[in-house]
Amino acid sequence: MGATTGAPVYVEFADGARASYGGDEFLFVELSESMSLPTALRIQAMAKALEPLDLPGIIDVCPSHVSYMIRYDPDVLEPGALVTALRGLHESFPAAAEVQLDTEIIEIPVLYDDPWTTEVLLRFRSRHQSPAETDIEYSARINGFDSVGEFIRQHSSKPFIVTFPCFVPGNAECVQLVPRDRQIETPKYLSPRTDTPARALGHGGAFSTVYPAAGAGGYQLIGRSAVPVVDMQQRLPGFERSIVIAAPSTIFKFTAIDLDEYYATRSAVESGAHHYRKAPVRFVLQSYLDDPDGYTDGLLKELP
Amino acid sequence: MIDVIKPGLLSLIQDLGRNGYYAIGMPPSGALDQYSHALANLLVGNQLGAATIEVTFIGPELLFHSDALIAVTGATIDTRIDGEAVAHSTTLAVKAGQTLTFGGLSAGARMYLAVRGGIASTPFLGSRSTYTTSKIGGLNGTPLAAGDWLPVGEDIATIVPPVVGASIPDEFLPILGPSAEVRVVEGLCNYRFAPDSLELFFSSDFTVSPESNRTGYRLIGAPLEFVERDPVYGAGDNPSNVVDLGYPIGSIQVPNGKEAICLLRDAVTGGGYATLGTIISSDLDALAQAKSPDVLRFARIGMEEAIAERRRSKAALAGAGDRLRRSA
Numbered sequence: 001m002g003a004t005t006g007a008p009v010y011v012e013f014a015d016g017a018r019a020s021y022g023g024d025e026f027l028f029v030e031l032s033e034s035m036s037l038p039t040a041l042r043i044q045a046m047a048k049a050l051e052p053l054d055l056p057g058i059i060d061v062c063p064s065h066v067s068y069m070i071r072y073d074p075d076v077l078e079p080g081a082l083v084t085a086l087r088g089l090h091e092s093f094p095a096a097a098e099v100q101l102d103t104e105i106i107e108i109p110v111l112y113d114d115p116w117t118t119e120v121l122l123r124f125r126s127r128h129q130s131p132a133e134t135d136i137e138y139s140a141r142i143n144g145f146d147s148v149g150e151f152i153r154q155h156s157s158k159p160f161i162v163t164f165p166c167f168v169p170g171n172a173e174c175v176q177l178v179p180r181d182r183q184i185e186t187p188k189y190l191s192p193r194t195d196t197p198a199r200a201l202g203h204g205g206a207f208s209t210v211y212p213a214a215g216a217g218g219y220q221l222i223g224r225s226a227v228p229v230v231d232m233q234q235r236l237p238g239f240e241r242s243i244v245i246a247a248p249s250t251i252f253k254f255t256a257i258d259l260d261e262y263y264a265t266r267s268a269v270e271s272g273a274h275h276y277r278k279a280p281v282r283f284v285l286q287s288y289l290d291d292p293d294g295y296t297d298g299l300l301k302e303l304p
Numbered sequence: 305m306i307d308v309i310k311p312g313l314l315s316l317i318q319d320l321g322r323n324g325y326y327a328i329g330m331p332p333s334g335a336l337d338q339y340s341h342a343l344a345n346l347l348v349g350n351q352l353g354a355a356t357i358e359v360t361f362i363g364p365e366l367l368f369h370s371d372a373l374i375a376v377t378g379a380t381i382d383t384r385i386d387g388e389a390v391a392h393s394t395t396l397a398v399k400a401g402q403t404l405t406f407g408g409l410s411a412g413a414r415m416y417l418a419v420r421g422g423i424a425s426t427p428f429l430g431s432r433s434t435y436t437t438s439k440i441g442g443l444n445g446t447p448l449a450a451g452d453w454l455p456v457g458e459d460i461a462t463i464v465p466p467v468v469g470a471s472i473p474d475e476f477l478p479i480l481g482p483s484a485e486v487r488v489v490e491g492l493c494n495y496r497f498a499p500d501s502l503e504l505f506f507s508s509d510f511t512v513s514p515e516s517n518r519t520g521y522r523l524i525g526a527p528l529e530f531v532e533r534d535p536v537y538g539a540g541d542n543p544s545n546v547v548d549l550g551y552p553i554g555s556i557q558v559p560n561g562k563e564a565i566c567l568l569r570d571a572v573t574g575g576g577y578a579t580l581g582t583i584i585s586s587d588l589d590a591l592a593q594a595k596s597p598d599v600l601r602f603a604r605i606g607m608e609e610a611i612a613e614r615r616r617s618k619a620a621l622a623g624a625g626d627r628l629r630r631s632a
Binding site: 067171205 | 540
């Protein structure tokens with residue numbers, strides 16, 4: 001790999017994954033071109049399996065939906081040695097269905113169809129597929145829901161699992177734990193907005209995310225979280241270990257709240273008194289695949 | 305202490321970068337031209353990780369409240385102490401009460417100012433590098449502003465201060481000009497690009513767009529096409545879309561096939577556009593000195609040569625350090 005200048009250079013592993021170098025400091029491995037929850041979770045388990053190997057020179061291991069990336073110091077870890085280590089991992093690593101992940105479930109209280117994101121999204125109608133309706137009305141309609149209320153029920157009833165923390169700290173793209181034919185799918189804006197309220201809940205493709213801070217964005221805006229997903233100064237309860245609330249495989253339960261509950265939660269957050277409802281869980285992929293609804297109902301019961 | 309009288313256009317406290325947080329979506333930031341940052345630190349006897357000030361296009365005006373040793377590297381810029389022109393890439397002495405000013409920039413885009421001891425702002429997650437998107441690093445997550453006070457630290461590498469007037473020999477200085485060749489390791493989603501388009505990419509000129517900054521350089525040039533494929537679940541509608549994936553620093557994407565973007569050290573860590581390859585790290589230093597409307601040519605490089613090039617760049621830095629020590 002990489003001996004000759006000119007040809008695109010890929011190495012294929014035993015499980016069909018395709019590896020290539022990202023310049024002299026990154027290695028990129030793609031397992032699938034299309035989104036697949038079992039693949040995403042197998043990647044997360046593989047990323048965890050890299051930790052005990054304790055390869056010197058690894059700076060970051062970055063799992064994403066159906067690929068992962070490693071940043072490393074080639075002065076310490078010879079690129080070919082890294083490829084060899086990964087080749088072995090891909091050969092020996094169990095199939096996705098055997099994946100188990102120790103993670104946690106966290107509740108995110110959300111004011112769906114809230115006034116702040118509505119105010120912002122109305123300023124960007126010219127960039128939207130359907131300027132005559134709001135993002136949540138559009139998302140409900142194209143996904144076949146009779147009402148916004150039904151859309152909210154679907155979005156808030158079943159948990160989501162984080163498959164790619166990316167873009168900026170705190171942003172964590174997650175996919176709903178329902179069979180594909182029940183997943184909500186929305187296009188991104190035709191052209192990205194230049195503004196989004198902090199903590200806005202967005203949905204784009206098959207993914208939801210809470211925008212950590214105000215800024216540009218292209219997901220359909222469907223609500224606003226009452227709680228932060230990032231705390232740079234690590235002052236708030238829940239951020240003792242990291243500046244972000246979510247890691248790969250964190251399970252989010254979005255819970256619909258009303259305006260009074262939103263304000264009450266906001267003031268609790270601002271006074272440092274808010275504690276996230278959360279619980280450690282082990283996610284067993286095969287059990288989920290065997291009975292998605294039953295399994296996720298069981299996960300939700302773990303919340304205190 | 306150094307008093308910021310005028311901040312310049314975009315003056316940022318930067319060091320080697322904040323490594324180890326890519327997986328939570330935080331890029332490393334740090335000096336865009338790491339080589340020139342290191343040369344500046346060498347000239348004042350600092351550790352290479354000491355924080356410098358990265359200045360883009362227009363320099364600040366700084367009042368020194370104590371004696372200091374300083375050096376200016378990177379972009380060629382008219383530099384003056386109390387109005388007297390001083391040399392570039394040279395160890396300079398500033399006396400308490402003197403003012404450092406800058407004039408016109410004649411080559412390159414980013415200048416690095418090192419002060420012996422380094423800029424001692426409070427590190428965030430192990431680095432002083434300013435990352436304005438998340439408002440972290442630097443003095444308060446923002447570029448320098450008039451009225452800021454810059455504390456000087458103790459990040460020195462040599463107890464004996466370097467000799468005033470010592471300079472980096474020309475052979476170790478980066479070559480700055482209106483055009484540059486940038487070498488790319490192919491890979492990532494390279495297979496998504498039509499072979500003809502890849503040939504075009506590696507054989508035509510690209511002009512640096514004015515919309516270029518620390519997150520990335522946008523390039524004006526030939527449009528590129530993608531290999532046709534059946535719709536892919538989760539990827540989005542445009543042929544340039546892929547299921548969101550990680551972006552290496554230096555990776556090149558071409559949204560909608562229209563405008564190539566090279567991502568730099570403040571970029572988002574991932575997204576949904578196909579990437580065709582990655583610029584090698586030593587050429588990212590050269591790219592950091594390009595500005596609109598400079599012209600870039602991309603060349604393919606294999607991994608072995610990329611590693612050899614990395615070693616050459618490190619050896620050059622070591623060589624410059626040796627020569628400075630011998631001239632002391």
